[in-house]
Amino acid sequence: MALARVQNFSISLDGFGTGEGLTADAPFGHAGERLHEWMFATRWWSGPGGSGGVDDLFARQFDAGIGAEIMGAGKYGPAGWHEDPDWKGWWGPNPPFHTPVLVLTHHPRPPLEMEGGTTFRFLDASPAEALEAAREAAQGKDVRIGGGPTVVRDFLAARLVDHAHIAVVPILLGRGVRLWDGLEGLESDYRIETIPSPGGVTHLTLTRV
Amino acid sequence: MALARVQNFSISLDGFGTGEGLTADAPFGHAGERLHEWMFATRWWSGPGGSGGVDDLFARQFDAGIGAEIMGAGKYGPAGWHEDPDWKGWWGPNPPFHTPVLVLTHHPRPPLEMEGGTTFRFLDASPAEALEAAREAAQGKDVRIGGGPTVVRDFLAARLVDHAHIAVVPILLGRGVRLWDGLEGLESDYRIETIPSPGGVTHLTLTRV
Numbered sequence: 204m205a206l207a208r209v210q211n212f213s214i215s216l217d218g219f220g221t222g223e224g225l226t227a228d229a230p231f232g233h234a235g236e237r238l239h240e241w242m243f244a245t246r247w248w249s250g251p252g253g254s255g256g257v258d259d260l261f262a263r264q265f266d267a268g269i270g271a272e273i274m275g276a277g278k279y280g281p282a283g284w285h286e287d288p289d290w291k292g293w294w295g296p297n298p299p300f301h302t303p304v305l306v307l308t309h310h311p312r313p314p315l316e317m318e319g320g321t322t323f324r325f326l327d328a329s330p331a332e333a334l335e336a337a338r339e340a341a342q343g344k345d346v347r348i349g350g351g352p353t354v355v356r357d358f359l360a361a362r363l364v365d366h367a368h369i370a371v372v373p374i375l376l377g378r379g380v381r382l383w384d385g386l387e388g389l390e391s392d393y394r395i396e397t398i399p400s401p402g403g404v405t406h407l408t409l410t411r412v
Numbered sequence: 413m414a415l416a417r418v419q420n421f422s423i424s425l426d427g428f429g430t431g432e433g434l435t436a437d438a439p440f441g442h443a444g445e446r447l448h449e450w451m452f453a454t455r456w457w458s459g460p461g462g463s464g465g466v467d468d469l470f471a472r473q474f475d476a477g478i479g480a481e482i483m484g485a486g487k488y489g490p491a492g493w494h495e496d497p498d499w500k501g502w503w504g505p506n507p508p509f510h511t512p513v514l515v516l517t518h519h520p521r522p523p524l525e526m527e528g529g530t531t532f533r534f535l536d537a538s539p540a541e542a543l544e545a546a547r548e549a550a551q552g553k554d555v556r557i558g559g560g561p562t563v564v565r566d567f568l569a570a571r572l573v574d575h576a577h578i579a580v581v582p583i584l585l586g587r588g589v590r591l592w593d594g595l596e597g598l599e600s601d602y603r604i605e606t607i608p609s610p611g612g613v614t615h616l617t618l619t620r621v
Binding site: 374386 | 425426427582583584585586587593594597599605606607608614616
């Protein structure tokens with residue numbers, strides 16, 4: 204059975220998955236890239252000079268066995284991107300997904316085929332409907348719930364996530380968008396494990412029981 | 413030099429140090445005692461049948477070398493306790509502190525001597541003033557910043573804490589009082605380490621650099 208998975212989703216110690224003040228030049232607002240430095244430092248990301256330990260093991264699960272991603276409108280672009288017909292995401296001509304990507308938006312537009320196998324499809328749907336569409340697009344592979352924080356939270360709240368990997372970075376952002384809001388009692392339905400990395404990041408895994 | 417220390421301060425995965433709906437019968441509101449079960453399970457708390465691993469090592473630091481505690485009004489009693497002249501805290505005639513305890517309150521009252529060496533003193537003071545008074549009362553030993561979450565946060569924000577031990581319990585409370593609010597950038601002044609326990613709790617230590 205193909206799974207719905209969250210991979211490499213990074214939050215601060217105080218629970219923020221993104222900062223405040225998101226713009227086209229600052230996709231994570233005042234957080235900058237601080238939530239993701241652990242991942243950039245891995246061999247998976249940066250090649251032979253990178254770290255080869257537990258951070259790398261987790262990072263590599265990002266695309267292993269993944270056939271499609273679901274992302275929120277806030278991950279695809281800065282507020283108002285739907286008014287710009289030329290907006291094609293932050294990632295340039297060859298985005299790092301290499302699968303169909305379903306973008307949840309109240310302003311659907313025609314599909315957008317990029318280089319490298321990424322196709323953005325836009326749909327206005329509930330989490331359950333989106334997951335059904337993504338499973339079909341994934342053709343038997345797993346579906347990654349790609350974020351942002353609100354989307355991960357909504358899928359967790361609906362118990363649609365089978366397995367989640369959350370990386371807790373030891374910084375305090377103080378403001379932004381929280382991952383854990385409104386998830387009281389989640390531990391009843393997920394087994395939670397903690398794996399610290401020598402680099403300072405703490406990896407959490409949540410596995411639906 | 414005597415230190416100001418936070419010990420065994422427990423929060424949920426979503427950052428709450430206490431629940432919602434605190435009453436005289438439910439000091440932690442809907443959280444109940446779930447934030448502290450890890451501590452009750454240790455040899456330090458429950459005797460020879462308890463767990464003897466990393467949870468126990470941390471738990472034992474609660475009173476080791478401590479000469480005084482500072483606590484907030486919300487830890488001493490339920491809202492409105494200052495209107496009850498007979499309120500003597502939640503802990504019965506022999507509270508588990510066995511040192512002077514400085515209670516921060518806007519409604520000071522005369523000191524209260526309990527059994528076992530605990531004396532409650534009540535003062536209306538800033539964190540820095542309270543710490544000065546507590547250091548004097550501790551007679552060369554360390555001062556424990558005892559909570560609740562608002563008090564720990566205020567002392568961290570003022571950089572008055574030398575060392576903090578925070579136990580992150582893998583439950584999501586969803587509501588209550590958050591520890592980490594308003595502490596943006598704390599990592600610049602503290603070295604943060606993570607130690608997972610086989611029992612599921614993650615111990616964080618913050619050491620001022």
